[in-house]
Amino acid sequence: MNTNKHAAIMSCEFFPPRTEAGVEKLLTTQQTLNDTFQPSYYSVTFGAGGTTRDSTLEIVKLLVKKNINVAPHISCIGSSKQQLSDLLEHYKALGITRLVTLRGDIPDSGETTKELSYANELVSFIRETSGENFTIEVAAYPEYHPESKTPQSDFEHFKNKVAAGANGAITQYFYNIDAYMRFMDNCEKNNISIPVTPGIMPITNYASLTRFSDTCGAEIPRWIRKQLEAYADDKESLQAFGLDVVSNLCNQLLEQGAPGLHFYTLNQSDSTNAIWKNLSL
Numbered sequence: 520m521n522t523n524k525h526a527a528i529m530s531c532e533f534f535p536p537r538t539e540a541g542v543e544k545l546l547t548t549q550q551t552l553n554d555t556f557q558p559s560y561y562s563v564t565f566g567a568g569g570t571t572r573d574s575t576l577e578i579v580k581l582l583v584k585k586n587i588n589v590a591p592h593i594s595c596i597g598s599s600k601q602q603l604s605d606l607l608e609h610y611k612a613l614g615i616t617r618l619v620t621l622r623g624d625i626p627d628s629g630e631t632t633k634e635l636s637y638a639n640e641l642v643s644f645i646r647e648t649s650g651e652n653f654t655i656e657v658a659a660y661p662e663y664h665p666e667s668k669t670p671q672s673d674f675e676h677f678k679n680k681v682a683a684g685a686n687g688a689i690t691q692y693f694y695n696i697d698a699y700m701r702f703m704d705n706c707e708k709n710n711i712s713i714p715v716t717p718g719i720m721p722i723t724n725y726a727s728l729t730r731f732s733d734t735c736g737a738e739i740p741r742w743i744r745k746q747l748e749a750y751a752d753d754k755e756s757l758q759a760f761g762l763d764v765v766s767n768l769c770n771q772l773l774e775q776g777a778p779g780l781h782f783y784t785l786n787q788s789d790s791t792n793a794i795w796k797n798l799s800l
């Protein structure tokens with residue numbers, strides 16, 4: 520694993536805003552993040568079932584126009600092969616060189632195209648249609664994907680994405696470093712050497728964090744949950760505690776050789792910037 524902390528690759532994730540005001544705010548957020556630590560790239564999510572296919576493309580175009588290094592997310596579950604190859608052509612024409620490649624969350628309607636069912640199939644499809652044009656990042660789950668039947672099968676499915684041509688992975692967020700270290704041990708045992716970048720979720724709001732963690736299968740350890748519950752409406756103490764916990768996690772991850780950090784910013788800059796300032800880089 521990489522032990523040179525200075526070479527760490529920092530990236531930030533955005534979602535496509537729904538309003539003009541949201542777009543303006545996003546540009547300010549990007550500027551503030553850039554002024555603080557110049558992330559290597561910004562990724563833009565793709566709504567469940569392809570629901571934001573157009574708005575993802577629009578915000579990607581806007582960021583590219585501003586010379587910002589963007590990595591669009593692309594997911595297969597709600598899009599036809601034709602829609603995906605059209606999108607890949609758009610991205611190629613825009614000069615995009617990195618994609619975060621996913622199956623995607625199953626939409627509430629349960630509707631899927633059934634053309635490409637899993638992320639490894641999308642990785643293969645991108646390699647078949649676009650060769651080596653894109654650096655492909657895939658998702659990794661140190662605490663296992665919520666739909667996985669067994670830890671072993673989940674890891675096998677991760678291996679399939681690497682075999683299909685993924686160049687790197689970004690993890691679901693976690694607060695338990697042992698889960699990540701074990702995942703990395705498993706990679707080593709299986710001769711997987713692609714960088715696996717920890718996804719970092721700042722802690723700023725207890726209710727939304729627990730709601731989201733329940734659906735995506737990320738565990739909030741009891742000692743963190745109890746302390747957050749105890750702060751209840753004391754937002755200032757909750758955020759100070761969250762900052763301390765997540766900054767420690769990031770520092771430990773970098774010390775243990777994580778190749779970088781990917782921040783789930785939720786289109787906000789304050790907490791990501793505050794964590795970055797606490798890193799012992």
Ligand code: FAD
Pocket residue numbers: 563564565566567568592593594619620621622623624625636637638639657658659664665666667668672673674676677680689690691692718
């Ligand atoms: P896969 O790797 O295909 O795995 C999905 C599940 O299927 C796993 O349980 C796996 O074990 C299982 N599986 C895989 N292959 C097979 C097989 N052949 N047979 C049986 N089971 C199999 N969602 C969005 O909608 N938009 C986004 O922009 C987005 N960005 C994300 C970014 C990151 C960094 C991460 C970690 C997640 C993101 N997600 C996003 C969420 C992601 O789409 C969901 O977690 C989704 O449910 C799984 O996507 P995947 O690419 O990991 O799927």
